[in-house]
Amino acid sequence: xxxxxxxxxxxxxxYWFGVRIRISWLFPLLAVVFWFRFGFSLGSLLFGxxxxxVLIHELFHVFGARMTGGSGDDIxxxxxxxxxxxxxAPNLRSELVTTGAGPFANLLLCLxxxxxxxxxxxxxxxxxxxxxxxxxxxxxxxxxxxxxxxxLNWKLMWLNLLPAYPLDGGRILQALVATRTDAESAWTLxxxxxxxxxxxxxxxxxxxxxxxxxMLGFLIVxxxxxxxxxxxxxxxxxxxxxxxxxxxxxxxxERSASDPQSRPPRKGLLQRWKQKRAEERRLRDExxxxxxxxxxxxxxxxxxxxxxxxxxxxxxxFLRQASERFRSQDGAQQ
Numbered sequence: 380x381x382x383x384x385x386x387x388x389x390x391x392x393x394y395w396f397g398v399r400i401r402i403s404w405l406f407p408l409l410a411v412v413f414w415f416r417f418g419f420s421l422g423s424l425l426f427g428x429x430x431x432x433v434l435i436h437e438l439f440h441v442f443g444a445r446m447t448g449g450s451g452d453d454i455x456x457x458x459x460x461x462x463x464x465x466x467x468a469p470n471l472r473s474e475l476v477t478t479g480a481g482p483f484a485n486l487l488l489c490l491x492x493x494x495x496x497x498x499x500x501x502x503x504x505x506x507x508x509x510x511x512x513x514x515x516x517x518x519x520x521x522x523x524x525x526x527x528x529x530x531l532n533w534k535l536m537w538l539n540l541l542p543a544y545p546l547d548g549g550r551i552l553q554a555l556v557a558t559r560t561d562a563e564s565a566w567t568l569x570x571x572x573x574x575x576x577x578x579x580x581x582x583x584x585x586x587x588x589x590x591x592x593x594m595l596g597f598l599i600v601x602x603x604x605x606x607x608x609x610x611x612x613x614x615x616x617x618x619x620x621x622x623x624x625x626x627x628x629x630x631x632x633e634r635s636a637s638d639p640q641s642r643p644p645r646k647g648l649l650q651r652w653k654q655k656r657a658e659e660r661r662l663r664d665e666x667x668x669x670x671x672x673x674x675x676x677x678x679x680x681x682x683x684x685x686x687x688x689x690x691x692x693x694x695x696x697f698l699r700q701a702s703e704r705f706r707s708q709d710g711a712q713q
Contacts, residue, residue, distance in 0.1 A: 489533050574599070
């Protein structure tokens with residue numbers, strides 16, 4: 380999905396471990412759903428626990444990518460969860476570790492709170508994958524909070540392991556299937572499984588009167604259909620991708636830019652803040668460009684060795700987007 384669409388408009392709230400954290404402008408909708416379903420006090424508590432758990436989940440994705448030679452520098456929190464912008468190293472281990480790190484974070488939170496849940500005698504209800512044990516909460520506020528932490532993270536772990544794109548389980552399944560067949564067949568099979576899973580979740584939410592299941596199922600089905608649609612659009616492009624022949628490389632598209640003119644020092648607080656933000660943006664753009672160049676090298680090498688048919692729809696889409704980016708830069712500098 381295009382991160383520039385209105386659904387992904389967000390405002391930054393800070394940096395953790397070198398990762399920019401952003402919150403979607405639609406985020407208050409999630410709080411409203413919780414307040415409507417559980418009341419203001421319990422809904423606010425559940426909302427806070429969920430956000431903290433999702434943030435930790437996404438940070439572990441970033442850590443997993445960094446540990447295996449990849450990178451990650453951005454997390455978006457929006458009404459249906461979190462989205463971490465990570466780039467894995469070009470190998471199966473990096474992809475599996477990066478993807479599996481998120482559910483592993485939820486498992487760690489469950490293990491940390493398990494003794495309290497067991498002592499409260501609520502392990503059975505807290506481990507229920509559909510309902511939240513708010514009616515059986517102990518009087519002790521801390522104990523009750525830890526029970527909810529276990530319950531939500533237990534659900535998040537298994538939910539993310541479902542074999543449905545864009546959940547972690549769907550990405551893991553696709554990576555594993557791709558080791559036994561070609562990338563195109565793996566992508567098609569896993570996305571069909573994902574759409575079926577989304578339909579089952581939506582109907583399950585209607586049966587059990589769980590709005591969040593309906594919303595999640597609808598999201599999975601929508602994203603799955605959109606991915607199929609985008610793959611059909613990609614197939615319409617020939618090997619030159621928007622008029623550029625990548626068989627000869629992409630360095631011919633680059634033009635050297637002149638050094639920016641030095642500006643006089645600015646002493647105002649607002650000016651210094653703007654200058655700092657501009658420098659951070661420049662460094663981030665340079666880093667993203669270097670990563671794009673590296674991935675292009677890898678894909679071009681793959682095309683040279685195995686041909687264009689070896690690329691998955693996502694890889695073809697990446698080449699098309701990279702071509703459009705270079706074309707826009709080329710036109711802007713002429």
